[in-house]
Amino acid sequence: MLKIHCPQCNKSFLWTDNMPTQDKCPTPDCSWNYNIHAELKKNVNRHAVEVKSQTLHCPFCQGEIASKFTICPHCSQIVMGKKMLKKRYFFLAVCLILVILSLIFKYWVK
Incomplete structure (x- = not known):
């Protein structure tokens, strides 16, 4: 059709x-x-x-990026859709989640 x-x-x-x-x-x-x-x-x-015409740009430095969820090669920011996140905040969030999960498994699984 x-x-x-x-x-x-x-x-x-x-x-x-x-x-x-x-x-x-x-x-x-x-x-x-x-x-x-x-x-x-x-x-x-x-x-x-x-x-x-649908090229994607980093919301921080306006450099061209490959996809909506990536690390910008120009400014090294983590781009998630239209939002951005610094690498250290992402690393801290992952560490915090892992610590919480390890505490949960330590005290609940015996």
Whole structure:
């Protein structure tokens, strides 16, 4: 299925596999002829431009980063979505969690 937008009547319709590859717009008063191959190329090119424009930036230094959850190679901050966290705070949080878990296992599991 492919959504095709008619430039003459400004309406959209869904092309399915059982429809012809070249035909008229299904709107009764419209005489525009569609070609599924040309419309598919337009659709692919439009999505390719959208993908290229979605570069991610570090919220601290605005450097380009690879993913939403990573360590920024420019400023060494831990990036979690739109938030950031310094490495030492992350390390302290992990240590605190491990200490709490070790105390729980020490006193509850005997």
